[in-house]
Amino acid sequence: MSSRERKQFLAGIGRDNPVFVQILGICSTLAVTNVLRNTVVMCIGLCFTLTLSNVTVSALRRWIPGRVRMMVEVLIIATYVIVVDILLKAYLPDISRELGPYVGLIITNCIVMGRAEAFALTNPPRLALVDGLAAGLGYSYVLLIIAVVRELMGSGTLWGIPVMGSWWTNWTILAMAPGAFFALAVFVWIVKACFLKPADAPVPGTGGKPS
Amino acid sequence: MNEPASLWTILFAAIFTNNILLANYLGMCSFLAVSKEIKTSFGLGSAVVFVMTATTALNWFVYHHVLVPLNLVYLNVIVFIIVIAAFVQLVELIIDRVSETLYTALGIFLPLITVNCAILGVSLFMIIRDYSFTQSVMYGLGSGIGWMVAILAMAGIRQKMKRSRIPRGLEGAGITLIIAGVMALAFMGFNGIL
Numbered sequence: 524m525s526s527r528e529r530k531q532f533l534a535g536i537g538r539d540n541p542v543f544v545q546i547l548g549i550c551s552t553l554a555v556t557n558v559l560r561n562t563v564v565m566c567i568g569l570c571f572t573l574t575l576s577n578v579t580v581s582a583l584r585r586w587i588p589g590r591v592r593m594m595v596e597v598l599i600i601a602t603y604v605i606v607v608d609i610l611l612k613a614y615l616p617d618i619s620r621e622l623g624p625y626v627g628l629i630i631t632n633c634i635v636m637g638r639a640e641a642f643a644l645t646n647p648p649r650l651a652l653v654d655g656l657a658a659g660l661g662y663s664y665v666l667l668i669i670a671v672v673r674e675l676m677g678s679g680t681l682w683g684i685p686v687m688g689s690w691w692t693n694w695t696i697l698a699m700a701p702g703a704f705f706a707l708a709v710f711v712w713i714v715k716a717c718f719l720k721p722a723d724a725p726v727p728g729t730g731g732k733p734s
Numbered sequence: 735m736n737e738p739a740s741l742w743t744i745l746f747a748a749i750f751t752n753n754i755l756l757a758n759y760l761g762m763c764s765f766l767a768v769s770k771e772i773k774t775s776f777g778l779g780s781a782v783v784f785v786m787t788a789t790t791a792l793n794w795f796v797y798h799h800v801l802v803p804l805n806l807v808y809l810n811v812i813v814f815i816i817v818i819a820a821f822v823q824l825v826e827l828i829i830d831r832v833s834e835t836l837y838t839a840l841g842i843f844l845p846l847i848t849v850n851c852a853i854l855g856v857s858l859f860m861i862i863r864d865y866s867f868t869q870s871v872m873y874g875l876g877s878g879i880g881w882m883v884a885i886l887a888m889a890g891i892r893q894k895m896k897r898s899r900i901p902r903g904l905e906g907a908g909i910t911l912i913i914a915g916v917m918a919l920a921f922m923g924f925n926g927i928l
Contacts, residue, residue, distance in 0.1 A: 546766060546907045550851050553759040594819065601812040609808055624858030627811040631851035633763045700757045701922070704915030708908045716903035 528653045535657025537718075541634040542665040543711045548634040551625050552666055553703040559682050562670035564618050568607040568626060570659030573635050576600045577655030580643040587644075596639045597630065604629045634658055669706050673697050741872045744865075748876025750924035754852050755884045756917055758859075761852030765885055766910055775889035779882030781843040783875070785825070786853055789818045790874030793857040794867055814857045822847055852881055887917060 541547045548569075555565045579599050580587070587595045608626050611619040619626070629635065638658050643651040674680055677698030679687035696702045754760050761782070768778050793814050801807050826844045829837045847853060856877045860870045891913055900909050 547763060549762040549766065550759050550855075553762065597815055597819065598812070601815055604811060605808065608811070623862055624855050627858050628760070628851050628855055630811055630815055631854050696919075699922075700759070701915040701918040703759065704911045704918060708904070708911035708915065711908045711911065712901070712903045714903075715908070716901075 528650060531650060531654050532657040535654060536661045536664075540661040540665065541637070541658050542662055543714050545637075546711075547637055548632045548662060549707070550628065551632060552662075552669070552707060553700075554625050555622060556666055556670040556673050556703060556706070557677060557698045558621070559667075559670045559674045561618055561621055562666050564611070564615065565622060565625065566659075566663035566666055568611070569629055569632065569635075569662060570656065571607060572600060572603040572629050573638060573659040573662075574652060574655035575603050576635060577638055577643045577651040578648050580639045581646060581648040581651035584644050592644065593640075596636065600635050600639065601630050634662060665710070669710055673702060673706055677702060741868060744869055744872045745876040746927070748873050749880040749883065750921060750927070753880040753884060753918075753921050754856065754877040755881050756914065756921050758855065760855040761850050761881055764847075764850055765881075765888065765914075766907060769885050769888040769910070770892055772886065772889045772893060775885045776882075777839055778843045778847075779885050781840045781847055782850065782852065782881050783878030784840075785818075785822060785844075785847050786856055786878035786881075787871060787874045788825075789814075789821055789853055790856055790860055791867070791871050792817055792821060794860065794865075794870045797861060810861065811854070811858070814854055818853055818857075852877065884914075884917065884921075888913060 555561045576599050642654050676694045679691050
């Protein structure tokens with residue numbers, strides 16, 4: 524790994540983390556993190572789509588006409604999402620049913636689109652691969668932490684196995700919709716307060732869509 | 735769905751108890767980025783209501799009359815996103831020609847909408863829940879209105895909050911997420927009316 528690749532990799536995991544720094548891809552972050560098992564599947568799906576679509580966009584970047592590049596990117600991403608969707612339906616039908624529309628919604632996940640638009644279009648495939656993988660892993664570990672907290676405290680289980688014992692009263696709210704918002708907010712708060720220096724922090728609330 | 739839910743139940747459920755934003759977390763990105771002022775929120779909100787209703791209807795037709803007969807159901811996500819993108823592009827062209835005031839009010843929000851996950855999400859939910867045509871349209875309309883209600887409420891709160899003192903790390907996204915959580919709690923209270 525060259526130094527540039529290493530730098531890009533570390534940025535995706537830390538300083539430029541898609542979830543807690545750029546606040547992208549929040550929809551699925553909130554929706555699938557109530558159960559750890561679903562979260563793991565979702566993360567694998569996202570990493571797969573993100574890395575491969577990044578490489579593909581990057582490899583085709585000289586042939587994609589500027590005016591229709593968004594459409595081409597969407598089609599490339601959608602192709603990989605369909606592959607993930609079909610694989611899940613075939614091998615993990617239960618999880619596929621529980622995840623419902625959220626697998627298909629990887630297409631509109633702003634992280635995937637954002638990396639294709641902001642990075643893959645202007646960089647060679649090798650670097651795009653590293654970048655996609657880093658952003659995917661950066662997304663995954665945040666989701667996994669939140670999922671562990673939510674499942675442990677919300678249902679007293681981990682991976683469906685009860686671990687908290689009978690003395691624990693479930694914080695049902697954490698497994699429900701409002702709990703997702705609170706959990707992510709507290710996570711962002713802790714990370715920003717402890718790990719990010721003020722100079723690194725971007726202007727709040729600008730983490731919008733690449734449009 | 736065991737029995738066909740009545741249209742009004744679907745509409746109210748989509749607006750309040752099953753709010754697309756607060757219960758299904760869809761459309762969060764533009765929600766967080768745009769909800770700073772009531773005026774822009776209203777613009778984006780109305781664009782979402784319109785596009786969501788129309789694309790849900792279109793996608794219902796495409797799914798049941800093109801994809802199912804051709805046995806191409808597995809391609810649904812890719813087809814839906816193309817329909818949505820094409821529709822948004824078309825509306826943008828028409829609005830640009832017809833009315834300049836409408837274009838300045840809505841036009842700038844239209845490109846944002848193509849990648850709004852709520853729009854695609856509604857179409858996918860409609861398939862999963864096996865809605866009929868009228869049910870789908872009601873569901874699309876209700877979800878759009880629900881999204882607009884949520885973003886307007888959030889914009890109002892954020893405008894009031896401008897001068898409040900917020901812990902450093904919570905500024906921006908953090909506090910917005912907490913407010914969204916409180917709003918989700920409040921909307922859960924509507925469960926009783928259905």
